[in-house]
Amino acid sequence: MTNHYPVLAGYKSTGADQIAARLVDRDPERLMRTLTAISIATILSVPMVADEIAALIEESPLYVRPRITRLIQLGVVTKGPLRMASICGRAAHVIEPSDDLLSLLARRGIDLSSDVELWGAVG
Numbered sequence: 001m002t003n004h005y006p007v008l009a010g011y012k013s014t015g016a017d018q019i020a021a022r023l024v025d026r027d028p029e030r031l032m033r034t035l036t037a038i039s040i041a042t043i044l045s046v047p048m049v050a051d052e053i054a055a056l057i058e059e060s061p062l063y064v065r066p067r068i069t070r071l072i073q074l075g076v077v078t079k080g081p082l083r084m085a086s087i088c089g090r091a092a093h094v095i096e097p098s099d100d101l102l103s104l105l106a107r108r109g110i111d112l113s114s115d116v117e118l119w120g121a122v123g
Helices: 016-025 028-044 050-056 060-072 099-107 116-123
Strands: 078-084 092-098
Touching: 028 050, 028 060, 028 078, 050 060, 050 092, 050 099, 060 078, 092 116
Parallel strands: none
Antiparallel strands: 078 092
């Protein structure tokens, strides 16, 4: 078992888990694109659960969920108080931008809500 998460993808046992973790770590561009898209989606859209964000950015929920956990640990996004059904029917927290992220954007005078091109890149 590795404990380098969230820097590296983790795995519980050797074999398929380990191979999948190594494959995820081989594509840093996909990782950065996904982290950015998740962050922007939380700012621009109504509160959504992780699976809805995955559908919006056209990624697998199994790839997006750990990326959202990473962003929560980094303080970029947070679990909102509202819980909604995920695609499997289980209750899940909505994902919202963190207060730190919103205040950073405000301090820099960045208004993403009117950026049609940026929104097009996400959804």
